[in-house]
Amino acid sequence: MAQPTPSEAPRWASTPFDDPTADLILRTSDLVDFRVFRLILRLASPVFASMLEVGQAPPGAADRSQTESDESRDGCPVVPIQEDSTTVETLLRIIYPMKDPALGDLPQLHYIIAAALKYEMEQAVALGTTALLSFVSKEPLRVWAIAARNRLEVEARTAADEVNRQQISVLDSFPPEMQDITAGAYYRLLRYRRLGGAVEEGFGFCDPPLVPPNISPPSPTPIAAAITPRVSSPDHSHLRCLTDIICRSSDGQDFPTHRILLALASPVMAGLVTSLPEQHAVSEESGLASALASTLPVLSFDEDGATLKTLIGLCHPNYSDTDSHDLLSLSRVFDAVKKYEMDAAMEPLQREWSQLVASDPLLAYILAVDRKSSLQIHKAAVRLLDRTMEDYYVPILEGSPASTFRNALLYHRACKAAASDVAHAVRTWIAGGRHEIDLVVRRKFPGCTGTGYRYACCGYSSSDVYRNLQLEVCSRCISHGESIIQICRRLESPSGALFTTLKTWESSLVSSDEIDGVSSEETDPSAVQTLYKTLFDKVTDRTNTLCSDYIEV
Known part of the structure; x- marks a missing residue:
C-alpha cells in the first residue's frame, strides 16, 4: 500500500467511525482518522486500557512525536497507530457491538491476526484464527505460513498435518506468504513433512529446538550502550596506558x-x-575510563561495536585468528576492511573464511548471501554438494529468510539430479544407445584386440548389456567397463560427495600419476582421463548454470 506524504491531511473514516461524540481518534499509517470510544477500546484490549490509563502511545505507534505533543483534532486527542485503515476498520467492527465482518481475504487475515495479537484483543484473535483455519483444506501452505509468522503453533500444526495429508511438496510449493518466514521455521516444516509428522515431543514450528551438543550456540548480538560509552580494548590491556586515540x-x-x-x-x-x-x-594515575573519555581525541566510525572491535584487532601486528571467536559471524567486517583499504588484514579474514566454507558451508552460504558477495556465495554453495541437506541445521537459519535457504536446497537437488543425468548418459552411450548429452566416451577399450576369443570382443559396453547373451568380452574391456560403472555410481549417489569428486577429477586432469589407483595394465590412462574430462566438463557446466538459476545475490 502506498504511504501518504507528510503534507497530506488525514481523512475521516466511514460510518460508524466518524461519530463526533467519540472521545478518541485513532490515526492509521495511511492517514485515516477513526473516531472511537475509549470505553470500548478498554474493554476489548488490555493494551489500549493500559495506554489510555497512563496517556502513552500503543506499541509500534506510527509517530510517537505526535502523541508526545498531545496532538488533537476538533478537540479530540489523536493517537497514531502502525496499522493501515483496512486492518483497523476490521478490528473495530469485530470489537464494536455490531455484526462481525466477513474475513474472506486470506492475505489480509495476516494483518488482522497480527494486530489482534499485538493489542491482545481476544475476540478478534479467536475470530481471525477460526477464519484462517477455514482456508486450510484449500491453501494449507499459506495458512501454515500465516500461522507460523504470528506464532500460532496449534494452527501451524493443523496446517502442516493437512500438507502431509495432501502430500504436498514443500520445496516445490512456495506461496507469497512464505517470503516472510524464517529459514529456521521453514527447515522445521520440511522436516515435519519428511517425517510424516512423526516428530519428537516438544517439537514446534515457531521456536528453534534446543541446541544439540555438537552445535555451538549463536554469538549474542552486541547491545549498544544506552547512555555512557563503554571503554574496552581488544585483548591488548598492557598497552592501555600508551593509547592516544579513542575509536567510537x-x-x-x-x-x-x-x-x-x-x-x-x-x-x-x-x-x-x-x-x-x-x-x-x-x-597513568587517573581513572582510565573517565580520563580516556575526557582527554583523548575521539574518532567516530559508522560501524557498530562488534565490527569496530574486530577492525581494531586487525590493525595490531600480533593479531591472531582466535582473537575474536565471532569474527566470521560479522559479515560486515569484510565490507569494512575493503572500505578502509586494509589490504594486509584481508589475508586472515580470507583464511578464516576458507576454513568456514570447508567446515560449515551452509553457515558460510548464509553469511555470503547477507554480504551479497557472488563469489563467496558460489564457493559456499558448491561445497554444499558434499553434504546431505535433510538434517543440516545451523542456528543462523533463525534469522535468515526462508527463500535464501530454499534456494540452496533447490540448487543442491538440481546439481545432484544433473550429475545423475550425466552418469545415465554415459551408461546409455557405452551400451550403444543415444542420449541428448554430447559425450566423448569410447565404447571399446583402446587396447582391445579380441585375441584368444572365439568371436571378436564386443567391447566393455557388452559386459553389462550383452552378458546374458554370452557374448565374448576381453578382460581389459571388462575391467575398464567396471571402472566406468564405478565412476557413474559416484555421480548417481544422492549422498555422494559431489564437490570432492569433481575436485579429484580436476586434479587428475593435470596429474601424470595413475588415476584413482587404476592399474595401467588393464586400463588405458588416456582413455580414463578423456572420460574424466568429459564428465568434469559436463557436470561443472551444469552446476555453474544451476548456480546462476537458483542462487540469488
Whole structure:
C-alpha cells in the first residue's frame, strides 16, 4: 500500500467511525482518522486500557512525536497507530457491538491476526484464527505460513498435518506468504513433512529446538550502550596506558587504541587520524575510563561495536585468528576492511573464511548471501554438494529468510539430479544407445584386440548389456567397463560427495600419476582421463548454470 506524504491531511473514516461524540481518534499509517470510544477500546484490549490509563502511545505507534505533543483534532486527542485503515476498520467492527465482518481475504487475515495479537484483543484473535483455519483444506501452505509468522503453533500444526495429508511438496510449493518466514521455521516444516509428522515431543514450528551438543550456540548480538560509552580494548590491556586515540562505534562503544597502528593498517584511517586536533596525554594515575573519555581525541566510525572491535584487532601486528571467536559471524567486517583499504588484514579474514566454507558451508552460504558477495556465495554453495541437506541445521537459519535457504536446497537437488543425468548418459552411450548429452566416451577399450576369443570382443559396453547373451568380452574391456560403472555410481549417489569428486577429477586432469589407483595394465590412462574430462566438463557446466538459476545475490 502506498504511504501518504507528510503534507497530506488525514481523512475521516466511514460510518460508524466518524461519530463526533467519540472521545478518541485513532490515526492509521495511511492517514485515516477513526473516531472511537475509549470505553470500548478498554474493554476489548488490555493494551489500549493500559495506554489510555497512563496517556502513552500503543506499541509500534506510527509517530510517537505526535502523541508526545498531545496532538488533537476538533478537540479530540489523536493517537497514531502502525496499522493501515483496512486492518483497523476490521478490528473495530469485530470489537464494536455490531455484526462481525466477513474475513474472506486470506492475505489480509495476516494483518488482522497480527494486530489482534499485538493489542491482545481476544475476540478478534479467536475470530481471525477460526477464519484462517477455514482456508486450510484449500491453501494449507499459506495458512501454515500465516500461522507460523504470528506464532500460532496449534494452527501451524493443523496446517502442516493437512500438507502431509495432501502430500504436498514443500520445496516445490512456495506461496507469497512464505517470503516472510524464517529459514529456521521453514527447515522445521520440511522436516515435519519428511517425517510424516512423526516428530519428537516438544517439537514446534515457531521456536528453534534446543541446541544439540555438537552445535555451538549463536554469538549474542552486541547491545549498544544506552547512555555512557563503554571503554574496552581488544585483548591488548598492557598497552592501555600508551593509547592516544579513542575509536567510537555507531552504537556508542569506545575503543582506546594507537594512532600509529591505525595509520599503518589503513591509509583511509591515517587520513582521518591526521585531521583530528591534538589533545593532552593521559596520566597513568587517573581513572582510565573517565580520563580516556575526557582527554583523548575521539574518532567516530559508522560501524557498530562488534565490527569496530574486530577492525581494531586487525590493525595490531600480533593479531591472531582466535582473537575474536565471532569474527566470521560479522559479515560486515569484510565490507569494512575493503572500505578502509586494509589490504594486509584481508589475508586472515580470507583464511578464516576458507576454513568456514570447508567446515560449515551452509553457515558460510548464509553469511555470503547477507554480504551479497557472488563469489563467496558460489564457493559456499558448491561445497554444499558434499553434504546431505535433510538434517543440516545451523542456528543462523533463525534469522535468515526462508527463500535464501530454499534456494540452496533447490540448487543442491538440481546439481545432484544433473550429475545423475550425466552418469545415465554415459551408461546409455557405452551400451550403444543415444542420449541428448554430447559425450566423448569410447565404447571399446583402446587396447582391445579380441585375441584368444572365439568371436571378436564386443567391447566393455557388452559386459553389462550383452552378458546374458554370452557374448565374448576381453578382460581389459571388462575391467575398464567396471571402472566406468564405478565412476557413474559416484555421480548417481544422492549422498555422494559431489564437490570432492569433481575436485579429484580436476586434479587428475593435470596429474601424470595413475588415476584413482587404476592399474595401467588393464586400463588405458588416456582413455580414463578423456572420460574424466568429459564428465568434469559436463557436470561443472551444469552446476555453474544451476548456480546462476537458483542462487540469488
